[in-house]
Amino acid sequence: MGSRKDRTITRQNLAEAVTRASGLPRPEALDLVGQILSMISDALVEGDAVLLSGFGKFQTVHRAARRARNVRAGHDVLIGPRKALVFKPAIGLVQQLSEANPATTKASQDFVASA
Numbered sequence: 001m002g003s004r005k006d007r008t009i010t011r012q013n014l015a016e017a018v019t020r021a022s023g024l025p026r027p028e029a030l031d032l033v034g035q036i037l038s039m040i041s042d043a044l045v046e047g048d049a050v051l052l053s054g055f056g057k058f059q060t061v062h063r064a065a066r067r068a069r070n071v072r073a074g075h076d077v078l079i080g081p082r083k084a085l086v087f088k089p090a091i092g093l094v095q096q097l098s099e100a101n102p103a104t105t106k107a108s109q110d111f112v113a114s115a
Helices: 011-022 026-045 091-100 106-114
Strands: 050-052 056-063 066-070 075-079 082-089
Touching: 011 026, 026 050, 026 056, 082 091
Parallel strands: none
Antiparallel strands: 050 056, 056 082, 066 075
16 A cells, blocks of 8 residues: 555445454444445435534535536536535544644634634
8 A cells, every 4th residue: 555645445444444443243344334334325315414423514515507618628518407415524623634734824724713
């Protein structure tokens, strides 16, 4: 695996972490992770918001139709209405991310304080 920066957490990684933390056999942990992700997906498809305290909130929003510019072809295109998934991180997660990155600017710190 590459550097920590290149790391992607997968369903398998989550199942391994559940196995280590709970002592569940790996197949059961993988099934549990799959069930949780399926429940989250189903709720979002139904239009419900998913709030994970201390982590953040997932919800779907309606995006209206709009005109955009295809710069490669040089003409306007119409993007139809659609649902989009948005994530708003919990303030604690935002603070953890800020602390993990010492190069944060004063502007980003002010933004977190006002959120």
